[in-house]
Amino acid sequence: MTAHSFALPIVLFSAFWGLVGVAAPWFVPKGPNRGVIITMLVTTAVCCYLFWLIAILAQANPLFGPQLKNETIWYVRFLWE
């Protein structure tokens, strides 16, 4: 229905998870749990970013489209768009 840019989400999410995974570890306060917290931040950033990246790349160039029922088509066509 609406156009989505491809570059903007990439930049935004890369920046966000880069903040979490690369920048935030520098600001963790010193204490006995510093190592664990840094490990957690980096692992979270890597896992979540990779998962989101796979999702968006898988849809970037679809080879086929969704097959809709005629009722759905009618509904979406006339009531949504």
Next chain:
Amino acid sequence: MSYRGMAWPWGSWESCGRRLGDGPWSNKVAMGQESWVRLGGGPWGSGVAMGHRCGRRSGEEPWGRGLAMGQGQEWNRARPHSFVAGVIHPWRVSAFERLLWRACRGYLVASFVEMPEPMEDPATGETITWVIFLISYWGEQIGQKIRKISDCFHCQVYPYPESEASREETMNGLHSQIQDLSLVLEETEQYLAQVLDKVAVALPTWRVQVQKMKAIYLVLNQCSFDVTQKCLIAEVWCPVRDLTQVQDALRQGSYKSGSSVECFVQRIPTSESPPTLIRTNKFTAGFQSIVDAYGVASYQEVNPAPYAIITFPFIFAIMFGDVGHGLLMFLFALWMVVYENSPSLRQASNETFFEGRYLILLMGAFSIYTGFIYNECFSKATVIFPSAWSVATMANHSSWRWDPQPLCDPLPRSLPGLTPPCSAHSSAYLATHPTLTLDPNVTGVFRGPYPFGIDPIWSLATNHLNFLNSFKMKMSVVLGIVHMGFGVLLGVFNHVHFQQRHRLVLEFLPEMVFLLALFGYLVFLIFYKWITFSAADSLVAPSILIHFIDMFLFTSNAGNLPLYRGQVAVQTVLVVLALASVPVLLLGTPLYLCCRRRGRAPRRCPLSPLSPQHLDFAEIFMHQAIHTIEYCLGCVSNTASYLRLWALSLAHAQLSEVLWTMVMRNGFVGLSYVGGVVLVPVFAAFAVLTVAILLVMEGLSAFLHALRLHWVEFQNKFYVGAGYKLCPFAFAVDTGE
């Protein structure tokens, strides 16, 4: 024989009964009468019911006096006789009687009466209805025989005084004795109850004290005695960081106990392998325990737990991804975490759920995230951003008009020059086509990838599984290879720490080359195809799987176009590289170790086949061969094993969809107030099934598979896990028994 001399002074019988008083004794008297009747017909024919004496645990008590009193007087005048009275076990009565008769040839009169109420046998403790017997005899030898026989039969014999007066006296004495004793017993029981009450109050404290003492003595028993036999020596494992603390504690202990000699601690060298101590807090303890459940880390080995804090909930969430279910799980764990200090929660809740509350919290949080990416909230898609697929554009285009002319002809009104556009938004067209596919090749139909997650249009599509399966399978493979590569990378820490840098080149490098050349290339192919191939070449898009198989078999498929130029050459190089790394992995470390050993000990003695060097080499080589085979075959099988991420997430999605369509949607059928009332039980059923099937069953299933992936596929790349835990002495553990 004795029958002749008998006269039954009934009067004296009754008077005796009266003398004894009523109550329980009167029926004993009645028993006496009965026994007389019995005896009247008995083999003795005499039916002499004499006084019976029953033995009692606390004392003797003669009860019931029969005619013996009156009888005895006559008897005494006739012949001197004596009595033996006692109590016998009821089962032995007939044998006793027979033996008496045979032994004494009838020179005695015996009568047996059963006791009216059973009494406890002091020896065995069972209640038996004893039989009282009274034997009257004359003659010393017969008396001795009778006593021997009754001894044989384990009868309790009681003295039976001759005169009635003394019998009376004895009876009264016994009565008063019984009264005294029962009084004493009562008092004693009261006192005992009081003492027990007091003890019951103090018992838990005592129990704890005893357990503590027992624990301390158990530990002390493990110490050994000094040469002087005056002090104990204990060999303990202690973390180096805590040595000063231990010394302080010992000093304090000696001071508190007031002993003159101080305890001290001293480091001694040892060749034993130390235990593993990993310090955890309440948050990390749960994750460390799931790693330890597989195997405690070897001494100073890299610990996978800090990484598992995030990767385990993440892999769980891939299989569980649903916003609604994740939210429920998260809230449940949040409740447990917030109230973790309340003792009622600790007692009421299940131990395993409570111990894993932080684990469940993280699992829920990640499930919410993956739920948003999968775009599933109780199996319904959320439209955070508008969908990227435009149905209107597709409808307005010719793709959905197959043969415009023939189709439009049937329409009656067709003004010349104005052909009505026969497109999909005419109801006739839609009615004849139950499903239609959007074509991304048509410009404007697909307008860019959905920025966060899966496009919501796919949840309305009938072919959504085609797309989702491809997406999830590739996702599983990519994440699996990344996870395994990370595991191999963690091995570097081990090699560096244990000063085995040769293993970096001879093991880590070939392992990484093998993994990346084959499976890293697969990941590259997946990403490359996603990026470069679009709908324009959808009909000729190459199949990655067939390319991968061809790569191994060095064949080519004509119908499968290459992904990029020079693909065959690149693939050949990679396969050769991977195959070359296998012998390096197989022989590198053993040869290096062998050379180093030979280098250290120059050929002083000829190496015989049984020399230690040879044996060592064989063992090292065998170990390395096993490791190589395990690694190479494991790479392939473990990559495939990660496909369970796809399988379980598909199962979860389908289950929640079934639950929605079959249960919840039926509640929305009626739109009236009645429909609202119907919705309540329908929702109840939906809620119960969601919790039972989707949260509990699927949660446990995903938990188990995530655990398996960590324990096997991830940890066998670097983890040895052959250590043992340090178990410091603690009271808390023992008092839990």
